[in-house]
Amino acid sequence: MKLTERRKKMLAFIAEFVEENNYPPSIRDIGAACDISSTSVVKYNLTKLEQYKLIRREKEVSRGLSLDWARLQEEGLADGLAGAPSTHQDGNGSAFSFFQVPVLGYIAAGEPIQVETTDHSNADEWLELNETLYRNPDQLYALRVQGDSMIDASVLDGDIVILRHQERAENGEMVAAWIDTQNETTLKHFFLEGDQVRLRPANPSYPEMFLPAAEVSVKGKVVSVIRQLE
Amino acid sequence: MKLTERRKKMLAFIAEFVEENNYPPSIRDIGAACDISSTSVVKYNLTKLEQYKLIRREKEVSRGLSLDWARLQEEGLADGLAGAPSTHQDGNGSAFSFFQVPVLGYIAAGEPIQVETTDHSNADEWLELNETLYRNPDQLYALRVQGDSMIDASVLDGDIVILRHQERAENGEMVAAWIDTQNETTLKHFFLEGDQVRLRPANPSYPEMFLPAAEVSVKGKVVSVIRQLE
DNA sequence: CTTGACAACGCACAGATGTTCTTGTATAAT
DNA sequence: ATTATACAAGAACATCTGTGCGTTGTCAAG
Structure with a gap:
């Protein structure tokens, strides 16, 4: 799958953030980290990533997003990401190696x-x-x-x-x-x-x-x- | 460690919720699940749990809480909880055995x-x-x-x-x-x-x-x- | 050149969510 | 009895946070 630099960066940040904090980042967290000044742009790209099924998102729930490691691995996008499971993971994205x-x-x-x-x-x-x-x-x-x-x-x-x-x-x-x-x-x-x-x-x-x-x-x-x- | 029924229930629900959604529950989520009508009561008990170091909490961040599996296991409280790691975990709660x-x-x-x-x-x-x-x-x-x-x-x-x-x-x-x-x-x-x-x-x-x-x-x-x- | 899709921006708003304050109850210690 | 402490509740508040909408810039197709 072809992904813009920005979206890759977003994925990387989300992974890193979850790894670091154990809870997902907010839209503004992502924006700040990826040099996106507008929340709507973050939302726009998150929607795209969700369409690609690389992430899951719960509407109107703050920080209600999670990475889909299975898909990320399928697409070969899991490599650079923090906390990527080496091969398997349970349903929650927790790493089990x-x-x-x-x-x-x-x-x-x-x-x-x-x-x-x-x-x-x-x-x-x-x-x-x-x-x-x-x-x-x-x-x-x-x-x-x-x-x-x-x-x-x-x-x-x-x-x-x-x-x-x-x-x-x-x-x-x-x-x-x-x-x-x-x-x-x-x-x-x-x-x-x-x-x-x-x-x-x-x-x-x-x-x-x-x-x-x-x-x-x-x-x-x-x-x-x-x-x-x- | 001795824990009230209510707090045990809260821990169980948090574990289950994270297992289910990949992001932590809000105070109101917890309240609804544990039959606590008031958000402040939830917060009160969360604070207690945090004092016992059974959970970590980020101030003023929505859903900014996570379980400390290491402590939970030390205290023998990890057993009934969903998604408990089998033996060890790193600082972030990810399981690494x-x-x-x-x-x-x-x-x-x-x-x-x-x-x-x-x-x-x-x-x-x-x-x-x-x-x-x-x-x-x-x-x-x-x-x-x-x-x-x-x-x-x-x-x-x-x-x-x-x-x-x-x-x-x-x-x-x-x-x-x-x-x-x-x-x-x-x-x-x-x-x-x-x-x-x-x-x-x-x-x-x-x-x-x-x-x-x-x-x-x-x-x-x-x-x-x-x-x-x- | 115009058009339309796509990406990006800023802003305002509403709903989601944590915090604080006040009040009430029960239990144990003084 | 009085006080201290733990537990619980409700309401008001502040802010966090996602969403919607109008606008701008780019670029390829018509």
Whole structure:
């Protein structure tokens, strides 16, 4: 969208003002900041900006205006503005640059343990991550690794693995696999071989598991490993 | 903090109104919502709330008020309120639950490379992390690992290591060590043995380094390892 | 040149909004 | 009983603030 210098300046000022004061500027505030002597000129341009749907305005309400960050970002106008959310924001224009991932519990890297990965309600802990690192954060969840069966893949006991929820996996990927007959989820390398699934630990002292494909369902793929050393 | 029902209701309404409209309510808005017929009563209670530092108010500015989420959370009053930030916020009430750590560049896990860990200005990249995981975030920085000399410590080529800046290290800790004579920083296990420092890689195919303690300075200790698999 | 759309200006006005003053009630302390 | 304090109400006031309208300047199209 093409915007006059003046209107850009107005947007910038509004953003800055809200960032600074937590409430929107009045028409005269804007005028003073943008070297517009007449209130009506401010109103005129505000109306334009509202027509472009870059701002919202409540008639006859003092300071009744707000920026529409979603639109501003669509139009690539959010960059220079103060307090611009990096990617997301809630309905109010408040900036949220992080998201939360539920830590659902422990996952076996030795013996399988029971984990229900689809139920986020009983998450006892939440990890906050940044979306510059991850896409589709709503599909993510985290598990604490228990056991050392993935040690050769450099996943240690106590590490946190972040998984993307998905039902299918490529051969060789590290996945959380639900084993039907045992009511358990385990962390293994995944290989589909005909109608058999091979779940391979990354530690020679643990055995591989061969199971009918029907008895194994992939609960998610490991997309990240985080280790805290202190 | 003990608060009358009326004032709680006012806080709740202000939060809800801001959540809804993106601009604060007027005194009369509040009065209507909280069944207060007189504007002065609203003002009276607002003044009280301001004295408790639960809200901020700009004199003689219409709708010039905002909630102080930090205080509200301190007092345990943020719970029922609309749009409450999950954990932290900056001075303006915007929610920020993360902080940024500079990614200063690459660190050798094979051959040492030059890194100046104290200069944050030339960071080419920033990682955003959450402080529930880390303390003293201002002392943190990150490096991308290059090489596989720490592979036995489960630190792989391409991993990001997060370090806490410190000059001293305990024996056995994984540190970024600056080698004076070579103008280089490297990632190794640290051992002080008399007046000699032993820098041990975690890969048998790389040699240990023995250096006079005077020639080695610790630039930071690894506190976390992050690996992205996709 | 004229015309019309657009941008900009200044001013006056009305409605929106915070402030102040006076009054009244209830409760607790003196 | 008296006083002090917190809470509440209503009305009058001052000012903040958005709106409307007439005017001017620019610029491209007719």
